[in-house]
Amino acid sequence: MAFYPNTTSSADQVNSTTQWITKDALRRGDIIAVRANSAGSRMIRATTNSPFSHLILYLGNGLAIDAMPDPVGVKRDLLSRKLQEGHYSFAGVFRHRSASDSQxxxxxxxxxxxxxxxxxxxSAARVGLQPGARTAGLRYTTPGALVTLIDVNQANSNPLxxxxxFMCSELVFRAFQVAGIPLSERPAATLGPGSVLSVSTLAFVGRLEGVK
Incomplete structure (x- = not known):
């Protein structure tokens, strides 16, 4: 297991890094934080005060999983296809510092x-309404999707x-929680894509090669 300093990452560190990682160097459980140049991605980043608009979980063997707005939901596919379809302009890789292969x-x-x-x-709406969000009262979906107003009370609970x-970050954080290595004490449904920056057990290992 590689050694990583026990510090959280910053948006400036992530945005300015010149360190690259190839797809072949990805490990199962790596979290890929992405953004695009689309209006939808910019809106998500603005409402969540985050440098990222989406999270993808790498499953190994070239496969990845994420959650996209209905009617898509949670889908597994080749990582290369997800990156191509998302037209992402940035992809940063975060890795757990100490988790075992079994975990x-x-x-x-x-x-x-x-x-x-x-x-x-x-939950996607709720994340945009939390303290620190720049534009309260907006519901976002994903790059290229429409942004609409939503009633605050509707965002306060998930009756299902x-x-x-799941939204994308909720799926990722919940998976680590179920595996017994939670990344945050907060409920997964309240955590947006940028939350990976404040997780001390995650290390930023570089930008994913081929996404720029």
């Missing part, structure tokens, strides 16, 4: 068991249950 297998296997679960629109639906 990361639990992360990947549990996330994979959530395929076809619907998108959690209420904790694991009945």
């Amino acid at each position: 990361l297998s639990l992360v990947a296997n549990w996330a994979g068991s959530q395929i076809n679960k619907p998108y959690d629109n209420a 249950g904790e694991d009945a639906s």
